[in-house]
Amino acid sequence: MTRPRLRSALRLAILLLLATARTAPAQAPHHTRNVVLIVSDGLRWQEIFEGADSQLMNRKFGHVEDTAALRREFSRDDASSARAALFPFIWNVVAKQGEIFGNRTMQSDADVTNGFKFSYPGYNEMISGHPDPRIDSNNAGPNPNLTVFEWLDKRPGFTGRVAVFGTWNEFADIFNRGRSQLPIWAAFDAPPTASPPTARDSLLVNLYGTTTRLWSDLAYDSFMQAEVREYIARAHPRVMFVGYGETDEWAHMGRYDMVLKSAHQFDQFVGDLWNAMQRMPQYRDSTTFIITADHGRGSGLTAWSDHGADVAGAEAIWIAVIGPDTPASGERMHVSRVTQSQIAATIASLLGENYSAAVPAAAPPLPVR
Numbered sequence: 001m002t003r004p005r006l007r008s009a010l011r012l013a014i015l016l017l018l019a020t021a022r023t024a025p026a027q028a029p030h031h032t033r034n035v036v037l038i039v040s041d042g043l044r045w046q047e048i049f050e051g052a053d054s055q056l057m058n059r060k061f062g063h064v065e066d067t068a069a070l071r072r073e074f075s076r077d078d079a080s081s082a083r084a085a086l087f088p089f090i091w092n093v094v095a096k097q098g099e100i101f102g103n104r105t106m107q108s109d110a111d112v113t114n115g116f117k118f119s120y121p122g123y124n125e126m127i128s129g130h131p132d133p134r135i136d137s138n139n140a141g142p143n144p145n146l147t148v149f150e151w152l153d154k155r156p157g158f159t160g161r162v163a164v165f166g167t168w169n170e171f172a173d174i175f176n177r178g179r180s181q182l183p184i185w186a187a188f189d190a191p192p193t194a195s196p197p198t199a200r201d202s203l204l205v206n207l208y209g210t211t212t213r214l215w216s217d218l219a220y221d222s223f224m225q226a227e228v229r230e231y232i233a234r235a236h237p238r239v240m241f242v243g244y245g246e247t248d249e250w251a252h253m254g255r256y257d258m259v260l261k262s263a264h265q266f267d268q269f270v271g272d273l274w275n276a277m278q279r280m281p282q283y284r285d286s287t288t289f290i291i292t293a294d295h296g297r298g299s300g301l302t303a304w305s306d307h308g309a310d311v312a313g314a315e316a317i318w319i320a321v322i323g324p325d326t327p328a329s330g331e332r333m334h335v336s337r338v339t340q341s342q343i344a345a346t347i348a349s350l351l352g353e354n355y356s357a358a359v360p361a362a363a364p365p366l367p368v369r
């Protein structure tokens, strides 16, 4: 080897060393070994932080069937009691042991940055880490972007331990089932079963197949909940997406009573998942939940049911985090704005992985460690 050659080889070796040092994750020690990203489609920050809106709990603006019963269940004298009545798990557990962003009345903004303010652009933003102007429709086809779920599934220790459940059929495209090869159960896909199927499996398959569908492209949250519970107990995934959809559909139908009931049920589903996982040694004290919405909605007496680029305020969301690495900072106030695009890198960072190095366009992790 001639001297110039030796010098350039040395230089290359040093450059390589430097590059490795720069991309190696400089992470603080972490306890999170599992992450679940949980979404309630189009669930507003207004209900999360202020509870049920008394102006909408009526026939005129909320198409409420039984106003007295609804008010008994969810009306309270002040916002903090009202929100705890609607979301007992979020306010009594998540907001006490973890933190929650998005109360705009307390100078805590959590925003969608894609500008479209509807579902596919929002889900893409949260799982790829960046908005994409090409995704301008809910039928945009297979997602051209790498997602943190697909990326993690290729990382050592995570392969085959990533799973996606969602009540909406578009999740197959949003997570790009064809390219990612992730196990995805979307809408009315036949649920995963043991072999041979257990009695519970068979009952669930039967319910999915025989229940009259209210929405053609969206299955029921309760069915998915049962499916997810069975899957977790059997397969022990380390990274999971769980997408509930009823809150958005009921809002589009103008049914404020059903929005509140499905939102309350969503809270119970999340609590049920949390408690079930904490009882399992694989998950106890080593699991973080990130809980959020894909977009906000309008406000006032009519725009509450709608969302989209032309609906003021529909960029406003909320993001809650609970887990062994997240301080019990509770309801965040007077803090810098956080964005939906930060969720992807947050998932990786909690697991000690550096998604931002692989996808430089991804927004940095949320300040939740």
Ligand SMILES: [Zn+2]
Residues within 6 Å of the ligand: 042, 118, 119, 248, 249, 252, 307
């Ligand atoms: Zn919608």
